[in-house]
Structures are given as structure tokens and as C-alpha cells.
Amino acid sequence: MCNGEENSSERLPDRQESPVKEAISSAALELFAQNGFGQTSVRDIVNKAGTTLPMVYYYFDSKQGLYSYILRQAAARLLDSTDPDQTRKSLTAIERLETGIASFIHFCQANEAEVQLIFQAWFAGDLPPDGPSIIGIYEKMVRQIAAILQSGIESGEFRELDIWEASQALIGIMTNYVARILVGNEAFRPVEQSQRIVELLAKGLENT
Amino acid sequence: MCNGEENSSERLPDRQESPVKEAISSAALELFAQNGFGQTSVRDIVNKAGTTLPMVYYYFDSKQGLYSYILRQAAARLLDSTDPDQTRKSLTAIERLETGIASFIHFCQANEAEVQLIFQAWFAGDLPPDGPSIIGIYEKMVRQIAAILQSGIESGEFRELDIWEASQALIGIMTNYVARILVGNEAFRPVEQSQRIVELLAKGLENT
Amino acid sequence: MCNGEENSSERLPDRQESPVKEAISSAALELFAQNGFGQTSVRDIVNKAGTTLPMVYYYFDSKQGLYSYILRQAAARLLDSTDPDQTRKSLTAIERLETGIASFIHFCQANEAEVQLIFQAWFAGDLPPDGPSIIGIYEKMVRQIAAILQSGIESGEFRELDIWEASQALIGIMTNYVARILVGNEAFRPVEQSQRIVELLAKGLENT
Amino acid sequence: MCNGEENSSERLPDRQESPVKEAISSAALELFAQNGFGQTSVRDIVNKAGTTLPMVYYYFDSKQGLYSYILRQAAARLLDSTDPDQTRKSLTAIERLETGIASFIHFCQANEAEVQLIFQAWFAGDLPPDGPSIIGIYEKMVRQIAAILQSGIESGEFRELDIWEASQALIGIMTNYVARILVGNEAFRPVEQSQRIVELLAKGLENT
DNA sequence: TATGAATGAGCCTTCATTCAT
DNA sequence: AATGAATGAAGGCTCATTCAT
Numbered sequence: 001m002c003n004g005e006e007n008s009s010e011r012l013p014d015r016q017e018s019p020v021k022e023a024i025s026s027a028a029l030e031l032f033a034q035n036g037f038g039q040t041s042v043r044d045i046v047n048k049a050g051t052t053l054p055m056v057y058y059y060f061d062s063k064q065g066l067y068s069y070i071l072r073q074a075a076a077r078l079l080d081s082t083d084p085d086q087t088r089k090s091l092t093a094i095e096r097l098e099t100g101i102a103s104f105i106h107f108c109q110a111n112e113a114e115v116q117l118i119f120q121a122w123f124a125g126d127l128p129p130d131g132p133s134i135i136g137i138y139e140k141m142v143r144q145i146a147a148i149l150q151s152g153i154e155s156g157e158f159r160e161l162d163i164w165e166a167s168q169a170l171i172g173i174m175t176n177y178v179a180r181i182l183v184g185n186e187a188f189r190p191v192e193q194s195q196r197i198v199e200l201l202a203k204g205l206e207n208t
Numbered sequence: 209m210c211n212g213e214e215n216s217s218e219r220l221p222d223r224q225e226s227p228v229k230e231a232i233s234s235a236a237l238e239l240f241a242q243n244g245f246g247q248t249s250v251r252d253i254v255n256k257a258g259t260t261l262p263m264v265y266y267y268f269d270s271k272q273g274l275y276s277y278i279l280r281q282a283a284a285r286l287l288d289s290t291d292p293d294q295t296r297k298s299l300t301a302i303e304r305l306e307t308g309i310a311s312f313i314h315f316c317q318a319n320e321a322e323v324q325l326i327f328q329a330w331f332a333g334d335l336p337p338d339g340p341s342i343i344g345i346y347e348k349m350v351r352q353i354a355a356i357l358q359s360g361i362e363s364g365e366f367r368e369l370d371i372w373e374a375s376q377a378l379i380g381i382m383t384n385y386v387a388r389i390l391v392g393n394e395a396f397r398p399v400e401q402s403q404r405i406v407e408l409l410a411k412g413l414e415n416t
Numbered sequence: 417m418c419n420g421e422e423n424s425s426e427r428l429p430d431r432q433e434s435p436v437k438e439a440i441s442s443a444a445l446e447l448f449a450q451n452g453f454g455q456t457s458v459r460d461i462v463n464k465a466g467t468t469l470p471m472v473y474y475y476f477d478s479k480q481g482l483y484s485y486i487l488r489q490a491a492a493r494l495l496d497s498t499d500p501d502q503t504r505k506s507l508t509a510i511e512r513l514e515t516g517i518a519s520f521i522h523f524c525q526a527n528e529a530e531v532q533l534i535f536q537a538w539f540a541g542d543l544p545p546d547g548p549s550i551i552g553i554y555e556k557m558v559r560q561i562a563a564i565l566q567s568g569i570e571s572g573e574f575r576e577l578d579i580w581e582a583s584q585a586l587i588g589i590m591t592n593y594v595a596r597i598l599v600g601n602e603a604f605r606p607v608e609q610s611q612r613i614v615e616l617l618a619k620g621l622e623n624t
Numbered sequence: 625m626c627n628g629e630e631n632s633s634e635r636l637p638d639r640q641e642s643p644v645k646e647a648i649s650s651a652a653l654e655l656f657a658q659n660g661f662g663q664t665s666v667r668d669i670v671n672k673a674g675t676t677l678p679m680v681y682y683y684f685d686s687k688q689g690l691y692s693y694i695l696r697q698a699a700a701r702l703l704d705s706t707d708p709d710q711t712r713k714s715l716t717a718i719e720r721l722e723t724g725i726a727s728f729i730h731f732c733q734a735n736e737a738e739v740q741l742i743f744q745a746w747f748a749g750d751l752p753p754d755g756p757s758i759i760g761i762y763e764k765m766v767r768q769i770a771a772i773l774q775s776g777i778e779s780g781e782f783r784e785l786d787i788w789e790a791s792q793a794l795i796g797i798m799t800n801y802v803a804r805i806l807v808g809n810e811a812f813r814p815v816e817q818s819q820r821i822v823e824l825l826a827k828g829l830e831n832t
Numbered sequence: 833t834a835t836g837a838a839t840g841a842g843c844c845t846t847c848a849t850t851c852a853t
Numbered sequence: 854a855a856t857g858a859a860t861g862a863a864g865g866c867t868c869a870t871t872c873a874t
Contacts, residue, residue: 020837036332038246042865057866058850116331122391123327124244135392165408168388169381176380183330183341200373203411228854250848260856263851271848422676436858450684452748454662458844468860470846479844535747538807539740540660551808568829575831581824585797592796599746600759616789620828623783644833666869676835678871687869838872846864853856 021059023049029070032118036124037067068131071121074114075132081107082144093152094198100148101174102192108178109187116182142167166201173197226287229267231257237278241320241321244328245275276338279329282322289315290352301360308356309382309402313386316386317395324390332369374409437475439465445486445563449532452540453483471485484547487537490530491548497523498560509568510614516564524594525603534599558583582617589613645683647673653694657737660744661691666697692755695745697755698738705731706768715774724772725798725818733800733811741804766791790825797821 027049033042042063046053060066082104091099108115122134145167152158177193180186235256239248250271254261268274290312299307316323330342354375360366385401387395443464447456458479461471476482498520507515524531539552561583568574593609596602651672655664666687672678684690706728715723732739746758769791776782801817804810 036244036246038244041863043863053865053869054839055837058837063865119331122387123324123331138387138392159411161408162404165404168384169405169408172380172382172384173377174380175384175387176376179330179346179383180376184346188849196370196373197377200369200377201409203367226854249846251846261848263855265849266854332873434858452660452662454660457842459842469844470860471858473845532747538803539743539747554803554808565829572831574829577824577827577829578820581820582829584800585821585824588796588800589793590796590799591800591803592792594747595762595799596792600762601869612786612789613633613793616785616793617825618829619783619785620826620830621773621782621785621790622826622828623780624832641835665867667867677869678835679833681870682833835874836872837874839869839870841868843867844865847862849860849862851859853855853858 018059020049020051020055023051024056024059025066025070025073027073028066029113029117032067032070032114033120036120037063039167042066046049064130071117072132074111074117075134075137077111077114078107078118079137082141093148093155093157094202096148096151097145097170097198098191098194100144101170101197102190103194104174105177105188105190107183108181109190112182114176119178119182138171142171145170170201226267228257228259228263231259232264232267233274233278233281235322236274237282237325240275240278241324241328246333272338276340279325280340282319282325283342283345285319285322286315286326287345287348290349301356301363301365302410304356304359305353305378305406306399306402308352309378309405310398312382313385313389313398315397316389317398320390321326323386327386327390346379348381353378378409381409426449434475436465436467436471439467440472440475441482441486441489444464445490445529445533447487448483449529452536453479480546487552488548489534490527490533491550491553493527493530494523494534495553495556498557509564509571509573510618512564513561513614514607514610515584516560517586517613518606520590521593521597521604521606521609524597525606528598531594535594535598554587558587561586586617589617642683643676645681647675648680648683649690649694649697652690652699653737653741656691656694657740657744660748688754694743696740696756698735698741698759699761701735701738702731702742703761703764706765713738716828717763717772717779717781719767720772720775721755721794721822722815722818724768725794726814728798729801729805729812729814729817732805733814736806739802743802743806762795766795769794797825 026044028040028045029043031048034040042053042056045066046056056066060069063121069079082100118134118137122138142164146163149158149161149163149166153160153163174197177188177197181188230353232253236248236253239252239256243247250261250264252266253274264274268277292326324347326342330346350365352370354371357366357369357371357374361368382405385396385405389396440461444456444461447460447464450456458469458472458566462472464544472479472482476485492575534550535555537547538554558580562579565574565577565579565582569576569579590613593604597604648669652664652669655668655672658664666677666680670680670689680687680690684693706724742758742761745755746762766788770787773782773785773787773790777784778786798821801812801821805812
């Protein structure tokens with residue numbers, strides 16, 4: 001349905017991969033996200049991918065290696081989705097928050113499997129040792145938000161407050177939407193929803 | 209066959225249970241929380257519990273049955289921990305929020321394994337069909353918070369706002385603390401932390 | 417045909433073993449001896465033993481564990497077969513050599529599989545790390561023969577000679593018979609053959 | 625398909641062979657000798673040889689074909705090493721024995737891998753059907769020694785004795801040195817050692 | 833000649849589960 | 854209430870081998 005890669009002329013990450021490798025990682029993404037790592041067998045994956053068992057070990061070194069690979073990819077994509085340098089600097093802090101949250105919600109709705117995988121990895125504790133640090137992702141997002149808050153404080157939009165506390169509160173709120181998308185199967189309109197979130201929180205952030 | 213729950217009208221969940229059953233469910237709780245359902249074998253559990261394999265099938269019907277049992281227990285305990293009828297009605301809404309959040313944080317720190325299990329179940333998607341509805345827990349907590357907010361609005365403490373939006377924002381913030389406890393191994397002082405959370409949010413909730 | 421265990425009232429090594437364990441190790445002995453470790457699959461073994469796969473892992477920990485077990489057993493039995501305290505001290509050194517060699521040849525003919533296994537392990541280099549030291553067996557046999565030679569020298573039967581050199585020569589000659597039994601499928605009458613061996617060595621080649 | 629051997633009437637076995645073929649057979653020799661046939665994978669071989677999988681099937685027909693090839697080469701080289709036409713006819717029988725044994729010991733020390741391979745094949749029973757007959761090698765060596773003994777008898781150096789019995793005794797003794805070289809990692813000085821062997825056997829054990 | 837990619841069969845091992853006692 | 858022994862199914866992984874280029 002959504003393949004998250006179609007934006008054509010991106011900087012080439014590892015473009016022109018073998019279609020078999022692609023099929024495996026794509027099937028694995030869906031199955032791992034749906035059933036979890038331990039509940040997904042390599043045979044399930046290759047059946048879904050329409051290839052044979054040894055291909056998994058040819059392209060990835062092991063089941064864990066495959067898992068790490070798709071988790072790393074998902075993590076990179078998630079981080080890109082909220083990268084603030086994609087938001088114009090001319091906006092107000094409020095607007096930049098709205099934009100960031102909206103694109104985050106949009107990403108989560110467009111890439112459910114990737115996000116599900118990341119959340120599983122975050123809470124399941126069965127992280128493969130060589131996978132990307134989920135905590136690292138978390139912290140990076142916190143820093144991105146904190147930067148916006150900081151600039152809002154400096155510009156006088158926001159009152160003086162603990163930006164770490166507030167950033168993590170925002171992360172929590174965003175996380176909650178992810179949960180509602182993934183588990184509750186709710187659907188949100190990213191722009192409107194992000195405005196409501198920010199408005200709610202802003203009534204406390206704004207300098208009145 | 210399986211006598212998991214039948215001791216009729218007892219409230220205290222594990223009064224006078226067989227010590228073997230106790231040992232199994234306690235070992236399983238730790239292992240499931242640590243390694244996940246699929247990564248924990250029944251043999252691991254009985255080894256840790258110091259008993260033998262058929263005992264699992266005697267007391268619980270299957271691995272899934274055991275999982276459901278401890279998940280149900282964990283869920284029940286979590287819900288108890290935020291039950292608002294434990295908070296005196298004479299308090300302000302702010303105070304009741306603080307109290308609720310503090311006891312939630314306290315519970316999470318005191319029962320890491322149970323909470324880890326619930327979070328896994330929430331996001332892992334491998335819920336056993338007969339387990340407790342994690343979504344049900346979620347909604348119940350939302351309702352508890354919404355009730356407090358509603359009473360705050362009625363008493364004039366809070367401005368008119370969408371109590372569902374705000375409740376879920378609060379749930380998200382609380383959830384975020386759980387993540388930091390479970391995954392980041394951070395430690396919080398429940399009372400102080402809940403005050404900071406509520407203060408941050410209240411500056412937007414209060415009628416200024 | 418020959419099961420090497422029938423001498424009833426021996427000191428109990430691990431008597432009254434499970435018949436399943438017995439069947440597995442007996443089937444494994446034959447197959448390992450016939451085809452080698454790497455060419456024998458666990459499935460082959462359980463098929464021949466008339467049991468199921470997990471039983472191998474129940475009684476022995478792994479394929480290697482099973483191999484080590486039967487190798488250790490074979491080694492112990494071989495050493496017993498030449499134990500010199502079974503030979504009366506009243507005999508001449510020549511007679512004791514004859515007796516020892518005869519019983520060695522007899523053992524090898526009666527326990528071809530065990531001996532084949534030991535020779536494989538000796539030369540194949542794929543010894544499992546926890547198996548019995550084949551070199552240890554070798555050295556023990558050398559010492560047994562050296563002791564006989566030494567007593568022959570002391571009693572004046574034998575000339576002064578390097579007993580280690582001579583012991584190892586004898587071992588080599590005996591080993592050669594093993595090879596002819598195992599590989600060449602030759603058959604020997606132990607007593608007669610041992611007399612011919614000892615006579616040759618005792619008199620030497622030279623025309624005196 | 626397989627061009628393993630067809631270069632007609634060449635004597636020197638690897639003159640003008642493809643370097644890739646050479647690399648494969650040389651890597652295979654070491655790995656087979658070290659780990660055995662079943663424990664060595666074709667991938668191991670090509671990795672060590674620095675080439676790719678299909679090259680094995682191009683130059684040799686199969687893993688078994690490769691094994692046969694290097695076994696045949698090793699056998700040929702071993703037989704050459706004891707060829708009596710390399711020993712001058714003017715020597716005494718004792719001297720010729722010494723020379724033969726010395727060159728055998730020398731060969732074994734200089735070509736451990738080849739000899740290890742032959743011994744494995746001798747006792748492991750997993751000879752590929754089209755490989756060289758190890759028994760044939762054995763018998764040829766016996767005949768070479770028997771010829772020397774026979775000439776010694778005719779010249780009056782040796783007493784009348786069963787030359788087959790004695791030849792095989794000598795083979796056994798030599799074999800034992802091989803085992804000590806291969807397994808015990810002992811080192812011998814070929815000339816001295818062969819003299820001690822021959823002296824022991826020539827004089828015999830008895831006190832005359 | 834040489835290779836990257838692919839395959840079917842089989843490997844050793846462990847799983848959740850049950851039976852007889 | 855508890856156990857040692859047993860099982861069918863499935864697990865992850867590697868094997869020798871071949872195809873298309």
C-alpha cells in the first residue's frame with residue numbers, strides 16, 4: 001500500500017538493491033511487526049517473500065541480522081520524518097511544533113509496520129545487540145523538540161520552563177497517538193490533530 | 209483441568225495458593241517480562257521455579273494459559289493502583305491528579321516486571337486471545353483521569369476543555385515516565401515528579 | 417552378534433541403564449564406526465535405535481555428547497582388555513606378552529565397532545574436546561607392555577634394551593593387526609597369532 | 625566436464641596446472657587433513673583458496689571428486705617415497721631396510737597433511753568409491769619390505785623366517801611412528817631412528 | 833574461466849505438550 | 854500433587870550443488 005520509498009530522487013541509501021533482498025526485508029517487516037520476532041519463523045518470511053530459506057542467510061547473516069537490518073532502516077526513516085531542518089526557520093515556535101507533530105503523525109499512519117516494530121523493540125527488551133539504539137532515537141527526538149521549545153522561549157513566545165520536562169511530555173503525548181493508531185486502529189488527520197495537541201499544551205506554555 | 213481462578217469470591221489474589229503454582233507464575237512473570245513470550249520456554253520457567261514441566265500444565269493449561277494468568281494478575285494490580293476511590297474526595301482536582309499520578313509512578317517502580325509485561329502486550333500484538341484487554345485497561349485509566357478533569361471543570365479549577373483530549377495527553381505523559389523507568393532505568397520520586405507534571409500541564413488547564 | 421557386555425556379574429559400571437539410552441548408544445556406536453561422525457546424522461541413529469530425535473538430547477546433551485559417551489566407554493573397555501593384573505605373575509615375560517597380545521587381538525575381533533571408533537578418533541583429528549584422550553590410552557598401553565619387558569629384563573629373559581622403543585614397536589605390531597582386522601577383514605586365532613608375533617620379536621631377524 | 629587428470633602422459637603431477645585448481649586442492653588437502661571430510665565444507669575450501677564455489681565443480685566434479693583427487697595424489701607421493709629402486713642394490717639388506725624406513729619417516733615428517741589424509745581414509749571407512757585403494761598402498765609397501773627381507777635371507781644375513789609376518793611387523797612399527805608424528809607431534813631424526821628400529825628388530829628381545 | 837545468486841534437502845536442536853506412574 | 858520419560862512438529866541454519874551471465 002505504502003512503500004515509504006517512492007520519493008524518487010532521494011539521496012541513494014542503498015538503492016538498486018536485489019529484488020530478493022527487498023522482498024525478504026519487506027515481508028519480514030510486516031511479519032515481525034504483526035507477530036513479533038519470536039513468533040515469526042524464517043520460513044514464514046520466505047514464504048511470504050516468495051523465495052527460499054538460504055536467501056535470508058545470504059543477504060542477511062541470520063534471523064537476528066535481518067531483524068536488525070529492518071529495525072535500523074525503520075529507525076532511520078522515523079528520524080528523518082521529524083527532522084527539523086525540513087521546517088522553515090521563519091515559522092513561529094508554535095507553528096514549528098505543529099508541523100513537526102503533524103509530520104510525525106503522518107509518518108506513523110503511513111508506516112504503521114515500521115513504527116510498530118520500533119515500539120516493540122522499545123518495550124520488548126529482546127533487542128538484538130547490534131540493532132540501533134532505540135533509546136538513541138528517543139533522545140534525538142527529545143532534543144529536536146527541546147530545540148524548538150528553546151527557540152520559543154528565546155523569542156518570547158513561551159514562558160521560562162524546564163524544556164526537558166516539557167519535551168518529554170510532548171513525546172509522551174505523541175507516543176500516545178502512536179499507540180492509538182497502532183493498537184486502537186484510530187485514524188487522525190495529522191494537521192488538525194497536531195493543532196489541537198499544541199493548543200492544549202500551549203495554553204500552558206504561552207506567556208500570558 | 210486448569211484451576212487457575214476458580215477460588216470463588218476471594219479478593220486477595222494469591223492467598224493460600226499452592227506454593228508450586230506461585231513459584232511458576234512468579235518465575236514466568238520475570239522471564240516473560242525480561243525476554244518476551246516467544247523467547248521464554250516453558251523449560252526456562254520450570255527451571256527457574258524449581259519444579260517440573262507437567263506442573264505448568266497441571267496448574268495452567270498451557271504456556272498461553274500461564275501467560276494470560278500472569279497478565280491478568282498484572283493488569284488487575286495496575287488498575288487497583290490508580291483506583292480513584294483510594295483518593296479522598298475532599299481534595300482539589302489538582303491534588304487528586306497529583307495523587308493519582310504519584311501512585312501510578314510508585315506502582316510502576318515497585319512492579320517493574322508486571323508493567324513491562326503489560327507494555328509488551330500492549331505493543332507486541334501477540335496477545336493471547338483470552339487475555340485481558342489491554343485496551344480495556346487503557347480506556348479505564350482514561351476514564352478515571354477524565355472524571356477528575358471533569359470535576360475540576362465543574363468546580364471551576366479548570367477551564368472548559370476537551371477532557372478526552374486532555375486525559376489522553378496525561379496518559380501519554382505518564383506512559384512516557386513508564387518508558388523511562390523500564391527502558392531508561394531512570395528513577396523518580398513519585399510525589400515530586402507528579403507535582404512537576406501536573407504543574408506543567410496545569411498552567412494550561414487552569415482558568416487564568 | 418557380539419555385545420561385549422554379557423559377562424554378567426561384572427562390577428556395575430552404569431548397569432540398569434534405560435533401554436532407550438542403551439539402544440541409542442548401541443546404534444550410534446555402529447553407525448559412527450561405519451560412517452564416521454560427520455557422515456552419521458542423528459536421524460540415522462534414532463531410526464536405527466527405534467526411538468525419536470529428542471531422546472538423544474534427553475540422555476546425551478548433543479550429538480557430540482553422544483559421541484564422547486560411546487568413545488569413552490569404548491576406551492575404557494579396551495583398556496580393561498589388556499589390563500596386566502589379569503595375567504598371573506607366575507608366568508614368564510614371554511608368556512605374559514603372549515597372553516596380553518592374545519587378549520588384545522581377541523578383544524579387537526569381538527568388538528570391532530568400538531575399536532574402529534577408537535582408531536577413527538585417533539587419526540581423524542575430529543575428537544570432541546571432552547572425549548577421552550586417545551593419547552592417554554596409547555600411553556597406558558605402552559606402559560603396560562613396558563612393565564612386562566622390564567620384568568623380563570630383570571629376570572634375565574630379555575637382553576638389556578630400550579624398553580620404550582621396544583614397547584612402542586610392539587604396539588605398532590599390534591596396531592597393524594587391528595588394521596588388518598578392521599580394514600582387511602582378516603581373521604586371526606588370537607593365541608596362535610600372538611605366539612608368532614612374540615616369537616618373531618624375541619628371536620629377531622638376524623642369523624645368529 | 626571434469627578435467628582432473630587427463631593431461632595424458634605427464635609424470636610430474638602439477639606441472640602447468642591452473643593456479644586456481646592448485647589453490648583449491650592445496651586448501652582442501654589442509655582442511656580435509658585437519659578436520660576430516662565430513663567436517664570440511666566446500667565453502668571452507670574456497671574461502672581458504674580465495675576463489676568461488678563453482679570453481680570446485682568446474683575443476684573437480686564434486687566434493688567427493690576433489691577428495692579423491694587429493695587422496696590419489698597423496699597416495700602416489702607416499703608410494704614414491706619408499707620406492708626401492710631409489711636404494712642402491714649394492715647395500716646389505718639391513719642397510720636397505722634402514723634406508724627405506726628413514727626415507728619413509730622423512731616423507732611423513734615433510735608431508736604431514738598428505739599422510740594424515742591417508743590414515744584418515746584408511747581407518748575412517750568413508751572412502752569415496754573411486755578413490756585409490758588404501759589397501760593397495762598397504763600391500764605394495766608390504767611387498768617392498770618383503771623383497772628386502774627375502775634378499776636378506778638369500779644372502780644369509782637373516783635367518784629363515786616368515787617374511788610376510790616380519791614385513792607386516794615392520795609396517796606396524798613404521799605406522800606407529802607415523803601416529804606419533806601426526807597425533808603426538810613428536811619429531812624424529814629419520815636416519816638415527818630407522819637404525820634403532822632395525823637394530824631392535826634385527827637382534828630381537830631375547831638374551832642370547 | 834569465473835562469478836553472484838539461487839535452490840532443495842538436510843542438518844542439529846528445541847519446542848510445547850502429554851503419558852504412565 | 855508430582856515426576857521422568859517420551860513425542861510430533863517445528864525451529865534456525867548450512868549443506869553440496871547449479872544456473873545465468
